[in-house]
Amino acid sequence: MTGFNTKLVYGKGLNHLNDNCTGAVNVPLYQSTTYAFKDIDGENKYDYSRSLNPTREYLENQIALLEDAKHGFAFASGSAAIHAVFTLFKPGDHIIVSKNIYGGTFRLINDYLKNLGIEFTQVDTLDLADIKSAIKPNTKAIYFETIDNPFMKVTSVKNVAALAKEFNILTIVDNTFLTPYLQQALTLGADIVIHSATKYLGGHSDVIAGLVVTNHEDIAEKLYFSQNAVGGILSPEDCMLVIRGIKTLSVRLDRHIKNAQSVLEYLKTKTDEVKHIYYPGQAGDETDQIAADELKGYGGVITFELSEDVDPKQFVNGTELIWLAVSLGSVESLIELPYYMTHAELPVEERNKVGITKNLVRLSVGLEDPEDLIADLQQAFVKASKKELVHNHK
Numbered sequence: 380m381t382g383f384n385t386k387l388v389y390g391k392g393l394n395h396l397n398d399n400c401t402g403a404v405n406v407p408l409y410q411s412t413t414y415a416f417k418d419i420d421g422e423n424k425y426d427y428s429r430s431l432n433p434t435r436e437y438l439e440n441q442i443a444l445l446e447d448a449k450h451g452f453a454f455a456s457g458s459a460a461i462h463a464v465f466t467l468f469k470p471g472d473h474i475i476v477s478k479n480i481y482g483g484t485f486r487l488i489n490d491y492l493k494n495l496g497i498e499f500t501q502v503d504t505l506d507l508a509d510i511k512s513a514i515k516p517n518t519k520a521i522y523f524e525t526i527d528n529p530f531m532k533v534t535s536v537k538n539v540a541a542l543a544k545e546f547n548i549l550t551i552v553d554n555t556f557l558t559p560y561l562q563q564a565l566t567l568g569a570d571i572v573i574h575s576a577t578k579y580l581g582g583h584s585d586v587i588a589g590l591v592v593t594n595h596e597d598i599a600e601k602l603y604f605s606q607n608a609v610g611g612i613l614s615p616e617d618c619m620l621v622i623r624g625i626k627t628l629s630v631r632l633d634r635h636i637k638n639a640q641s642v643l644e645y646l647k648t649k650t651d652e653v654k655h656i657y658y659p660g661q662a663g664d665e666t667d668q669i670a671a672d673e674l675k676g677y678g679g680v681i682t683f684e685l686s687e688d689v690d691p692k693q694f695v696n697g698t699e700l701i702w703l704a705v706s707l708g709s710v711e712s713l714i715e716l717p718y719y720m721t722h723a724e725l726p727v728e729e730r731n732k733v734g735i736t737k738n739l740v741r742l743s744v745g746l747e748d749p750e751d752l753i754a755d756l757q758q759a760f761v762k763a764s765k766k767e768l769v770h771n772h773k
């Protein structure tokens with residue numbers, strides 16, 4: 380049985396495309412839209428690259444292998460992948476969605492899918508009773524992010540999937556924050572797993588990509604139809620970037636986690652500046668046990684709420700090493716204010732309802748030396764201290 384790290388490096392094996400006649404240690408980049416037929420009656424596995432491209436096929440097989448899935452699909456973005464999954468549903472279908480989801484998914488649901496006649500109810504997926512009370516005769520699926528964004532709370536895939544199965548409802552998870560290295564969501568009971576490969580899987584802030592896996596033949600057929608008919612495919616070059624990123628996924632994530640731990644310990648000492656820290660295992664409630672049971676590690680994203688003594692805008696403007704930017708899961712550290720940036724898509728009432736305040740900071744811890752990250756945060760705290768600002772003004 381091949382181990383996970385070997386699968387990261389080799390996918391299904393270098394020769395699985397069965398055409399490596401040069402000994403190249405990398406999968407070839409098939410920059411071809413079309414493929415010649417031997418004769419008019421012959422059958423070609425590949426005929427046109429929207430339908431199938433060998434480089435994309437390698438990546439799709441690899442993500443399926445990593446997730447212990449039968450089928451994998453690569454899309455032009457995480458959002459395109461999410462859209463493709465929602466094409467499984469028709470007007471009149473009802474879907475239960477977690478109340479804390481990525482702003483772009485919120486926009487897709489509220490400003491597009493609802494107009495197509497698909498119904499949605501938002502619930503707290505940490506509360507099984509809340510999910511159960513939202514189930515209706517036309518409910519077809521429950522959709523959530525395994526670690527919610529930005530509060531980093533861990534929903535149990537196992538418990539939600541068990542409940543969903545009782546009611547014959549699909550469990551769909553966005554596992555972007557964890558990747559198959561830190562959680563095997565299909566094994567825990569999910570029916571469909573989605574990744575924005577733009578984040579940890581790609582890992583270098585140089586490619587926008589989305590991946591989907593499933594074990595259900597009927598769902599796979601529909602996803603393939605959507606991929607081919609709508610055409611939101613990942614380009615061969617972008618597939619190569621994701622393939623390259625995946626090779627180092629476990630090494631990078633181990634380091635992200637180690638660095639996040641150092642930053643977390645530092646933030647805990649900043650009792651005057653930091654009111655609350657959100658990171659799996661730190662909630663002090665039952666989600667800590669869920670995280671311990673279902674996750675192999677907690678990733679590199681930390682959210683924290685600044686106290687009234689710190690000016691949040693000055694703080695994120697003040698970092699010198701850490702970039703002020705959206706996104707996460709890359710080699711470089713990124714900091715942002717969800718209220719103004721990643722979650723600005725949510726109406727103000729919605730942001731207030733879920734607790735996304737102007738003081739909330741999301742930090743994606745990168746692979747730099749942790750001492751440098753801490754020194755950068757420390758000087759940003761000094762610059763943004765309101766006491767300090769008043770002092771300077773005087």
Ligand SMILES: Cc1ncc(COP(=O)(O)O)c(C=O)c1O
Pocket residue numbers: 456457458459481483524528553555556574575576577587588589706
């Ligand atoms: C959890 C999550 N899912 C999906 C997406 C969308 O992915 P993409 O930006 O690749 O379209 C994002 C983007 O930030 C995300 O954070």
